[in-house]
Amino acid sequence: MSGALSGYLVFAWSGVLLFGLGLFGFVAHRHIVRRLLAFNIMGSGAFLVLVGLAQDGRGVDPVPHAMVITGIVVAVASTALALVVFRRWYRASGRTDLPEDT
Amino acid sequence: MIGLWSLPLLFALPLALGILSLLAVPAWRPRLIFVGLPLMAAASLDMLAGLVISGPQVYRLGDWIAPLGINLVADGLAVGMILITTLVTGLCALYARVYLRDHPPSTSFFWPLLWFLWTGMNGIWLAEDIFNLYVGLEVMGLAAVGMVALRATPPALAAAMRYLLAALLGSLAYLLGVALLYGAYGTLSMAGLQEAAAANATTQVALALIIVGLLLKTALFPLHAWLPPAHGGALTPVSALLSALVIKASFYILLRIWLVLGPEVTPDFTAGLLGVLGAGAVFYGGWMAWRQHHLKQLVAYSTVAQIGYLFLFFPLVTNTGPEAARLAWDGTLMMLFSHALAKAALFLSAGNLILAVGSPQISHLIGISRFRPMSLFSFGLAGVSLMGLPPSGGFTGKWLLLHSALLSGQWWWLIVLFLGGLLSAAYIFKVFRMSFREGPQIDRSVTPPLTLDMIALLLAASAILIGLTAHVPLHWLRVGMVFGAV
C-alpha cells in the first residue's frame, strides 16, 4: 500500500468512514426507520470501498461494478422487505422500535 | 456427462417455481410441490450420481469465464448439502401442505418463499466465489425473514424484524470483508484467494469482518439473541427449515473460508476463540433451553446449544495434524447432518404435540404419553440424537469429535461435550417427565393428521440411521476437498 491517503484510496477510506458512521447509527438508534437508513449508509460505504479499491491503476475492472450493482439490488430489496415488515409491526403494535430492545 | 445438466437446474428450477407460485392463486400454490419436489429430487440424485461416477465437478454458468462468469463447484460436501436440503425441505413442504390448511390464506406466501429459500441455499452450496456466496446468503436470508413474518402476529413481526436487522448487519460486515479481499488480491474465487492471500493486516481485518458477519448469521453465542424468538415463534415447518438448514448455510461458508484462509492468515488464538464461543453456546443454550416453558422456545434454544458443537471444528482442525483434523472434519459434518435431521424432526414433532394439546406450554403436556405416543416417540428419537446417545448421528459425531480432541491433546473440549450432553438430556427429559406424569384420564387431545406424525418420525429415524451407516456419507463428503487439503 503506497501511502494511506494517496489518490484512489480516498474513496476507500471515505467508504470505511461511511460504514463506521452507519454502524454507529445502526447500533445507537432504536427507531426502526432510522436503523434502516443507517443500514443503507453502511451499504453505500461498503460499495464505495469496493469501487474505490478498484481504482488502483490496474485498468478498467468491470467486476466491482457488477458487484456493486448486485449489491444495490440486494440492498433495495432488503430495505423494501424491512419497510413492509415495519409497517405491519407499526400497525399491529403502534411502536416504532422493538420491545425489550437493549 | 452425468450431473452437469442438473447443476444449474438446482437453482433455476426453484427460482422458476417460486415466481410461478407467486403468480398462482393461493389455492394452487401448495400443489406446485407435486411438480417441483420430484424434479428437485431427480436433480439432486443426479448430482450424487455425477459425484460417484465422475468425481467433483466444476461448472461455468453460461460458459463465461471467472471472474465475470459464475463458477459452480460440486464436490462431496456441496453434494451432501444439496441432498440433505432436498430431503429436509421436501419433507417440510409435505408437512406444510397439511399443516397450513387450517391457517389463513395469507400464509400461502409460504410457498413462493420456500422456493426462493431453496434457490438461495442451493446457490450457497454450489458457489465457488465469495461474492456469489453473499448473493446466496441474501436471497436465503430475505426469504427466511419473510417466512418468520408469515404468522403476522405482533411477536412474529417483532421476531422477523429483529432477525432481519441481524441478518442485514451480518451481510454488510461480510460484504465489506469481501470488498477488502477483492481490493487486495483482485480475485473472488476461493482457489484464487488460497494462492494469493498473505497474513497481512488487510487480510486479517477482512477475515475478521467476514467471520463476525457469519457468526451473527449463524447465531453463535453471544450473537444469538435473534434466534430463539425467530425460530421458536415461526410456523412449525418454518422453524424446522430455519433451524435445520438456514443457519447451517452461514456456517458452511465459514467452514469453506476457514479451510482456504483461516490457519495461514489468522493469529493463533482465533481458532481457539471460536471454540470457546462454541463452548459458551453449548452451556448457555443448554441452560436456557432447560429453563424454557414454551416447547418450541426450548427447541430453539437447543439449536443455540447445538451450533456450539459445530464450532469445536476450528480448534480441532487448526494445526493439529492430519489425523486429528480429518476426525474433526468427519465429526463436525456428522454433527451438522444429524442435527439437520434431528432438529427438523424435533420441531415437527413439537409442532404435532402442540397441535395435539392446543397449547405451546410444556406444562400442558401432562399425561400426553398415553394419548399421543407417536408424536412423543419421534420427539424422543430426535432427542436421542441431540443428546448424543447411541445409536444416532449425534453420537457418531460426538465420538469422532472426542476422538479428535484426545488425539490432538485438547482434552478440555471433552468437558464441553460431556456437560453439553448432560444438559441436553436435562432439557429433553424435562419434556418427557411432564408427558409421563399421570394427568387427566380422559383424552382431550386432538389427533394430528397421520401425515404430520409420519414425516416427523421419518426425519427422526433418519437421524438415527445416519449414525449407524456413517462411513458411507462421510466417505463421499471427503471427496474432492478442492480447497484446503484436510
Place this chain on the structure above:
Amino acid sequence: MDWNGLVLLSVLATSLVASGVILLLAESRVVLRSVFNLAAAVLKLLLVLWIILGVYRNVDYELRFTIIEGVDFILRADALGIMFVGLSSLLWLFTTIYAIGYLERAPNRSRFFGFFSLCVASTVGIALAGNLFTFLLFYELLTLSTYPLVVHRGTRESLRAGQVYLYYTLGGGALLLFGVVALHVLVGDTEFVPGGSLSGIDPSLHPLLIGIFLMMVVGLGVKAALFPLHAWLPMAMVAPAPVSALLHAVAVVKAGAFGIARVVYDVYGIEFAYSLGLLGPLAVAASITIVYGSLRALTQDDLKKRLAFSTISQVSYIILGISLFGPVGTIGGLVHLLHQGLMKITLFFCAGNYAETLGVHKISELDGAGERMPATSVAFTLGALGMIGIPPLAGFVSKWYLGIGALSAGMNWVLAVLILSSLLNAAYFLPILYRIWFRKRDRVWCEGKALGWFETSGWLLFPTLATAAFALIAGLLAGMPFSPLYWAELIVSREYLQ
C-alpha cells in the same frame, strides 16, 4: 451376511421387532399384544438354545459392519455372552407372562410392554456385543429404554426416581464413553478377545491404562450398583414388580457386572489386569459393597427395598469373583451371574404376588402369609435360602467356588467377607421366613384381587414357581452338562487357555 450371522441378528430382532410392533399397537388390543409378545419370547428362547448348542460345538456366530472407519458394529456369540443372553431370554419369557397378569387392566400397557421388549433387546445386544463400541451402544440404549419403565406409574415419586436414575446412568455412561474413546485413541478398535488384547502395549502407557480402567469401571459400576454409586437402585423400586424383577434384579445391574467382566477378561485380560494391580482394589470395592448392601438390607421394612439392597450386595459377588485371579474364582463369579438372576427374580415375583394379592408391601405385615399363599411362600423360601447359601441350593455353589477361588488367589480376607455376608444374609432373610411360616395373622387379609383356582392369579403364580424350580435345579444338578456351573467352567477353560 452368512447364515449364522443372520441367526444372531434374529435373536436381537425378535425383541426389537416385538418392541416396535407393541408400541404401535392400540392400547385395547390386549390379546393380540400378549400373543405377539409371548410368541416373540418363545421364538427368541428357541433361537438362543440353538446358538448355545452351536457355541458349545465351537461354531462361530458373527455379524459385523462398518460404522465409521476403524469402528465396526460387531455382534458375536461367545460362551460368556451367550450365557447372559440365555439368562435374559429365559427370564424375559417368564417375566412377560408375569407382567401380563400383574398389569391386567392397568393403563399404558402398550408403552410398558414395548419398552420392556426394547430393554431385553438392549440386554441381548450388550451380551452379544463384540467390541467396546457396540457394547456402549446397547449400554446407553438400555438406559433410555428403562427410563419409561421406572417412571411408568407417573406419580411424583416415580418421576423423582426416574430423574435420579438418569443422573446416575447418563453420568456413568458418559464416563464409560470417555474410557472407550481414550482406549480407542491408544490402540484402535477394541474387540473382545479371550485373554485381552492390551498386554503387548508399551509400558510407559500403563498409568494411562490404569486411569482408563478406573473410568470404565466407575461408568459400569453405576449400573452394577457398586457402592457408592448404588443410590438409584432402591429408589427405582417404585417401578411395577415385573420391572424390578427383570430389570433391577437381572438386566440392568447384570449389564454393569457383565461389562466389568468383559473389560477385565476380554479387553485387558485377567493376567494383564492382575499385573497392573487392578484386581485388588476391585475386590476391595466389591467387598465393601457386599457388606454395605447387606447391612442396609437389615434395616429395611419395605420388602422390595430389602430385596433391592440385597441385590446391591449380591451383584458384587459377581464382581468379587471377577477380581479373584485364578480359574476357580472366575467360575464362582460367572456362575453367580446366573444363579443370582434366577433366585432374585423369584424373590421379586414373590414380593409382587404378596403385594398384588394381599396388598402387603411391608415385612412387618407378612405374618402368616405362608398359610394363605403356600406355593408363593415356598418359592420365596427357596430363593431366600439360596441367597444365604444353604446347600444344595444354587447360592451355595457360587459361594463355595468364590471361597476356594479366594484361597487359591491368596486373598484369604475375602473368605472373612463371604462368611460375614452370609451371616448378614441369614440375618435379613430368616426373620422374613419366620414371619411367613411361624407367625399367625391377627387380622383378616384384605384381598386385592379376585381369585381363580389358585392362591393367586395363575399368570403370577406359574412364572414364580418356574423360576424357583430353575434355581433349585441349578443347585441340585450343578454337575450335569449345560448347568450354569458347567457352562461357567466352559467359559473359564476358554478364557484361561487361549
